[in-house]
Amino acid sequence: MNSTQGMIAAALLMIALMVYTFWPDNGFAGQHEKTRLEYLLERKEQLAENLRDLNFEFGAGKYPEEDFQKASQQLESEQAQLMIEIDLLQKA
Amino acid sequence: MASFGSFSLIIALVLAAYNLLAGAFSLFLMAQNRPARISAERLADTARRAGIASFIAISAAAFALVWSVFTNDFSLLYIAEHSNIALPGPYKFAALWAGQEGSLLLWAWLLAVYGFVLRLTHKTDVKLYAYAGTILAGIQLFFLILLNVVAQPFALIPGYVPGGPTPADGNGLNPLLQYAEMVIHPPLLYLGYVGFSVPFAFALGALMMRYPGEKWIKITRKWTMVTWLFLTAGIFLGMHWAYAVLGWGGYWGWDPVEIASLLPWLTGTAFLHSVMMQEKKGLMKSWNVWLIFSTFMLSILGTLLTRGGLVSSVHAFAQSSIGYWFIVFLVIVAAVCIFTYILQFSHLQEAPSDHGLVSREAAFLFNSLVLLSVCFVLLWGTLYPILSEFTVGNKVTFDAVWFNRIAVPMGLFLLLLTGIGPLLPWRSTSLRSIRRNFVLPVLVLWATVIACLVLGMNPWKGGVYDRSSFYALVCFAVSAGVLTAIFSEFFRGAGVLMRKSGRNIFAATFLLIRRNTRRYGGYIIHIGVVVSMLGFAGAAFNKNVEKEMAPHDKLDIGGYSMELVTSSQDSNLNYNTEFAMLDVYRHGQKQFEMAPEHRVYLASQQPQTIVAIHSTILWDLYVVYEGTNPDTGQPIIKAYLNPLVSWLWAGVLIIVLGTVIALSPSVKPTAVQGEDSGILPGQKEINTAGGIA
Numbered sequence: 001m002n003s004t005q006g007m008i009a010a011a012l013l014m015i016a017l018m019v020y021t022f023w024p025d026n027g028f029a030g031q032h033e034k035t036r037l038e039y040l041l042e043r044k045e046q047l048a049e050n051l052r053d054l055n056f057e058f059g060a061g062k063y064p065e066e067d068f069q070k071a072s073q074q075l076e077s078e079q080a081q082l083m084i085e086i087d088l089l090q091k092a
Numbered sequence: 093m094a095s096f097g098s099f100s101l102i103i104a105l106v107l108a109a110y111n112l113l114a115g116a117f118s119l120f121l122m123a124q125n126r127p128a129r130i131s132a133e134r135l136a137d138t139a140r141r142a143g144i145a146s147f148i149a150i151s152a153a154a155f156a157l158v159w160s161v162f163t164n165d166f167s168l169l170y171i172a173e174h175s176n177i178a179l180p181g182p183y184k185f186a187a188l189w190a191g192q193e194g195s196l197l198l199w200a201w202l203l204a205v206y207g208f209v210l211r212l213t214h215k216t217d218v219k220l221y222a223y224a225g226t227i228l229a230g231i232q233l234f235f236l237i238l239l240n241v242v243a244q245p246f247a248l249i250p251g252y253v254p255g256g257p258t259p260a261d262g263n264g265l266n267p268l269l270q271y272a273e274m275v276i277h278p279p280l281l282y283l284g285y286v287g288f289s290v291p292f293a294f295a296l297g298a299l300m301m302r303y304p305g306e307k308w309i310k311i312t313r314k315w316t317m318v319t320w321l322f323l324t325a326g327i328f329l330g331m332h333w334a335y336a337v338l339g340w341g342g343y344w345g346w347d348p349v350e351i352a353s354l355l356p357w358l359t360g361t362a363f364l365h366s367v368m369m370q371e372k373k374g375l376m377k378s379w380n381v382w383l384i385f386s387t388f389m390l391s392i393l394g395t396l397l398t399r400g401g402l403v404s405s406v407h408a409f410a411q412s413s414i415g416y417w418f419i420v421f422l423v424i425v426a427a428v429c430i431f432t433y434i435l436q437f438s439h440l441q442e443a444p445s446d447h448g449l450v451s452r453e454a455a456f457l458f459n460s461l462v463l464l465s466v467c468f469v470l471l472w473g474t475l476y477p478i479l480s481e482f483t484v485g486n487k488v489t490f491d492a493v494w495f496n497r498i499a500v501p502m503g504l505f506l507l508l509l510t511g512i513g514p515l516l517p518w519r520s521t522s523l524r525s526i527r528r529n530f531v532l533p534v535l536v537l538w539a540t541v542i543a544c545l546v547l548g549m550n551p552w553k554g555g556v557y558d559r560s561s562f563y564a565l566v567c568f569a570v571s572a573g574v575l576t577a578i579f580s581e582f583f584r585g586a587g588v589l590m591r592k593s594g595r596n597i598f599a600a601t602f603l604l605i606r607r608n609t610r611r612y613g614g615y616i617i618h619i620g621v622v623v624s625m626l627g628f629a630g631a632a633f634n635k636n637v638e639k640e641m642a643p644h645d646k647l648d649i650g651g652y653s654m655e656l657v658t659s660s661q662d663s664n665l666n667y668n669t670e671f672a673m674l675d676v677y678r679h680g681q682k683q684f685e686m687a688p689e690h691r692v693y694l695a696s697q698q699p700q701t702i703v704a705i706h707s708t709i710l711w712d713l714y715v716v717y718e719g720t721n722p723d724t725g726q727p728i729i730k731a732y733l734n735p736l737v738s739w740l741w742a743g744v745l746i747i748v749l750g751t752v753i754a755l756s757p758s759v760k761p762t763a764v765q766g767e768d769s770g771i772l773p774g775q776k777e778i779n780t781a782g783g784i785a
Contacts, residue, residue, distance in 0.1 A: 003095045003254050010099030013152055017103060017145035021110075021138055033219070039304040046306075050372055054518070060584035063517055064524040071519055 037089045040082055047079045094168055097156030097246040104149035104200075105236040107142045108229050115139035115226030122219075123301075136222050143211050143225055146232065147204040154201045157194060157245050161187050167258045169249045170194060176264040176695040178665035182275050183265055189278045190265055192414065193245035198279065199395065200235040202286040206315075207232065210290060220308055223297025224290070231289050234421050242414055264695025267667075271337050277329040281353060284323025285391040288356060290315040291363075292388035295381055299432050302439045309371045314755055316367075320360050321751040327353050328744040339701035339716045341636060341732040343740070346495040351474045352394035355467050359387040362463040369456050373518075377440040378433075379460065385429045390467075392422055397474070450521040455513040462509065466502045470495070500563050504570060507625050510618050511574030514581055532580060537573030544568055560632035567629035571622045578615050578622075585612075606759045613754025617747050624743025630711075630736025638730040640721050641672070650733035652713055653677040654686070659720075659727040667691040667700075672717050672727045676706070688717035688729070712737040 054075065058068040118136035157170070161184045166172040174190040189195040207228045214221035239245065252258065268274075291312045298308040330353065335343035344350060363383040369375045396418035433440075445453065473490045480488040515529040544565050551562035582601055589600040589607075605612040639647045641656040648654075657673040671689040675682055689702035706713040711733055718728040 006093060006095030006097075007099060009096050010103065010152075013100065013149065014103045017107065017148060021107070021141045021145050023141075025137075034304050036304070042305050042307050046372065050518075056585070056588065057517070059588045061587075062515075062525075062529060062584060064522060064528065067517060067520075067522050067525050071517065074519065 037086065040086050040089070044079065044082050044086065047075060047082065051075050051079070093156045093160050093163075093165060094246045094248060097153045097160070098244070100149045100153040100156065101236065101239050101244075101246070104146045104153065104204075105233070105240050107146035107149060108232045108236050111139045111142040111146060111229035112226060112233055114142065115222065115229060119222060119226060119301075139229070140211050140214060140222070140225055143207050143229055143232075146229075147208040150197075150201050150204040150236075153239075153245075154188075154197055157197060158185065158188060160246075161185075164262070165258075166260075166262050167248055167252050168245075169247045170245050172249055172259050172262045174262070174265055176262040178695070179265055179270075180666070182272070183270050186269050186275050186278075187265055189282070190269055193239070193243045193247075195278070195282075195398075196235060196238055196243050197245050198282055199286055200232065200239060202279075202282055203228065203232050203235065203289055206287060206290050216311060217307070219301065220294065220297060220303060220311070223301050224293040227293035227296050228289060231293075234417075238414060238417060242417060261695065264693055267691065267693045267696065267698045267700035268337060270666075270693070270700070271333060273329050273333045273336075277326060277333055280322050280329060281326030284319055284321075284326050284353075285356065285394055287315065287319030287322055288360060288384075288388050288391045290319065291384050295384045296429065296432060299381060299436050299439065302436055306371050306374065309367050313367075316360070316364060317751060317755055320357070320364060321748065323353070323357050323360065324747055324751075325744065327357060328741070332741065335714075335737070336703055336705065337701065339703050341634065341714055341716070341730075341734065342631070343737070346473075346490075346492045348474050349394075349398050351470050351495075352390075352397040355471055355474075356387045356390040356394060358463045358467040358470075359383055359390055362460040362467075363387055366456050366460045369453060373445070373453065374442055375445050375453065376457070376460075377442050378437075379457075381433065381440065383460070383464075386467075389422060389425055389429075390471075392418060392425065396422070450516065450526070452513060452516045452518050455509060455516050459506070459509050459513060462502060462506055466499060466506070469498050469502075473498070503625070503628075504563065504566055507567070507574060507622065508570050510621060511570070511577040514615065514618075515577055529577075529580075533573040533577040536576040537569045540569040540572035541565065564629040564632035567625055571626055571629075574622050575619065578618055581615060582612070605753060609753050609756045609758045613750045613752075613756070616750030616753060618750075620743045620746030620748075620750055622743070623746055624740050627736045627738070627740030627743055630734065630739065633735045634732060636730060636732040638718065638728065640724065640726050640728045642724075642726050647729060647731055649713070649731045650711070651678055652683075652731075652733070654715070654729070654731060656727070656729070657685075665694070667693045669702075670717065670720065670727070671702075672729060674704075674715065674729070676713070686713070686715050688715045690717045690719060707738045709738055711735045 051072070054063075054068070054071055057063060058072075063071070114135050118132045118139060121132035121135070159165075160168050160171050161175050162181075164171070164175070164177050170191055170193050171187070174194065175184060175187045179187070187194065189198050207225065210221065210228065211225050214225070249259065294308050294312040294315070297303075327350075330350070331343040334345070334350075363380060366376050366383060367380050370377055370380050396415055473495055477487045477489045480486055511533060515533070517525060549561060549565055549568075551558050551565055553561075582604065583597075585604045585608075586597055586600040589595060589603055590597065593600070593603075595603065605616075635650055637647060637649050639645070641647060641659075643656055643658060646653050646655050654674045654676050657675055659670070659672040662669050662671070669689050669691045671687050674686045674688075676684050676686055684706060686704035686706060688704040691700045691702060692698070693700065701716060704715045714732040714734055716730045716732075718730050720727050
């Protein structure tokens, strides 16, 4: 490929890329702010996973009974507070 | 092809600049929520498409350079300096990163590949991806400016006119790069360096937009792990290359470029651990943000050290004065990070934590602190020669002994934490819990100490303290304890599944791993780290012997006896070689042959050592052809016996396996599998649709 052919090829590449970039396509995905409810639902999922892990580790004999009860209660209390707020937001 | 490549790079530059400016402007418009003549979302989408188009333009430029290498287009200065006609095909690829310009093009192309994948998957979270894509465009723009202004890969040889004569042949590739692993080591290392741009872009973007929650961590987890895997594999391949090519019997010499690759690995490893705290508990937000910022900046620093001519190193294959450009870029990145952090500081506030000093949270924090301390000490040791020269005009350097004195104990401490962390429960630990989890690993640790002493590994042998033996003893003992801790985690988990589903131990362990690939993949990575550390510990017992040998002379080392059969010379189009043929005996029986070489490459007239290595599970027999005695014409052979080196390479294979498992999706428990989600009878079950049932 000589210099002229190279420049022609590059010009064609440029046109193709410009067309791709600025093609008037309205099918693009819109952006939106994440809502508080979406955030709380994510958090709820994470707490459920933490609780599952805790239960599994207790089942595997890693925690003594009293340690497990204490940790479990803390997680459940956190989860209950979360559920109250989720309920309120869903009703609203 | 030169004009096509040059223009492709200009097109890529324009598109990346548009991506950055249009992307930033659209995000500004959306943040302000002001009505505008142009739809901000439409503008953001053109910016995203410009990023994809930029990838195509950079790919075209990279293709043009590879084409020019393979067609021996010596009108290009880069090709004339880094390739030659007789260069074997695979090494022509290696020419792409043999010099400054090519390696920067590789950096830009790999970043474009990451950006391409990111922009194609933007529907996961359109707004977050728009921020990350715009930040990546800013990084891409920097490298494209370098490629178009100061390090042009398509520059022509001085005085060349189109159609005029070109050099008949090139200077050839650096002989150190003419080794099979060199075709994959630099791209892997670069994939690691470049890849940290992605979690960096997500973290900075999430901070800029005050992203609610921690889901961005889940989105970036795979990116971070893949990047970490590439960097880990790249570092180990570099070690293997140094071991097999440099011919000094070792694999790690605390060279500045070696350290440069380790620095982002250390902070990246700290990030991978501590980010779990943020994901699970919403803790350590500021810490994590700065860990990933530092990791990215250390990756840029690594590129600066490798390519910028700031330090001298056997690994720095391309040196020049573009260091100032990197320093300016680093200052800009640091300024943007600090400014964003201060502006959005309130977003990083977290609820007070009630975890105790002995808890998994504390172990994560401690692990992070130690990794960061090691990183700081190594950075200080690497940059001190530059700082001392700048401040007092006298270049003071630290040797490998200094680095070992600091890094080895810290590494052993990290190894210990690898075993302690997983055994600690979240929030707090009672004495009963400590007894339950730690008794067996501690017993195994001390049993190993006693066994090693009984077997003769005594650091105080003959009344003289041997620090290397002491560290090796500690490493063996701690490794035994850590492996016990990790395997006990597997057995406990598998035990639960055996009780519930009636599976045998192997099926239960397999299911256990599939059920929580992240956790158990992580444990497998830890096993790999332990195995590699055992390989490092073997270096305490290295032996070597050197001898000038006449035919049928013998050289003895560690139970092996090597007999020189012949020494000869050979040549081909690429190099001349001198080599020795050795028969190796053990217990009086011939076991195998070895043929170490000494090459001189014709195009560059540079020498190269080709080491002969015989690996076993216990040791490597490593033989170097040192040259010939000019007086007698006889070859000088140096032999090393290096214990446990193969454990290093086995360890990294286990690390790769663990990472692949950790990256795989976990299977959800089903009724068909015959067990539940780990909830025991009588415990409260979580109703994920609406709370606690």
